[in-house]
Amino acid sequence: MEKMLAEMSHRLRLHGYAANTKEVLFDIEEEEKESAISLHSEKLALAFGVITSPEGTVIRIVKNLRVCKDCHGYTKLISKVFDREIVMRDRNRFHHFKHGECSCRDYW
Numbered sequence: 327m328e329k330m331l332a333e334m335s336h337r338l339r340l341h342g343y344a345a346n347t348k349e350v351l352f353d354i355e356e357e358e359k360e361s362a363i364s365l366h367s368e369k370l371a372l373a374f375g376v377i378t379s380p381e382g383t384v385i386r387i388v389k390n391l392r393v394c395k396d397c398h399g400y401t402k403l404i405s406k407v408f409d410r411e412i413v414m415r416d417r418n419r420f421h422h423f424k425h426g427e428c429s430c431r432d433y434w
Contacts (some may be wrong), residue, residue: 330373335364346396367399368414372404375412379434387414393421400424 335343348357354362367389376380393401393416406410406426414421422429 327373327377328368330363331369332375334373334376334404337407338400339358341403341407343400343403346394346395348394349394353399354408359420363394363396366394368393368395369400371404372401372426376404376408376410385410385412387412389416397427398432402428 337372345360346362347356347363350359350362352359352362368387371387372385375387378386393414398421401412401421401423403426404410405423409425412421412423414423419430
């Protein structure tokens with residue numbers, strides 16, 4: 327899992343990803359904020375899904391909290407870079423990620 331998380335992060339950074347740490351409210355250094363959001367449950371679930379499911383299958387994630395802005399942007403990029411369709415259910419709605427776009431059109 328750690329290797330896949332590192333690979334995903336590396337590939338996304340090559341495509342312009344920068345962690346959105348504005349929602350991290352702790353009074354800690356920027357690097358620590360990036361480290362804290364790098365282990366959000368959505369990212370762990372995505373890494374697990376990429377590792378365990380064959381290419382072309384839909385990755386489905388269900389969570390009981392609202393997805394944060396960073397994880398939303400991260401998932402959009404994962405769907406584009408890894409060419410995967412991702413369906414994520416959060417507290418408010420279903421998000422259907424495909425080709426770097428989300429069905430919510432970034433309004434959630």
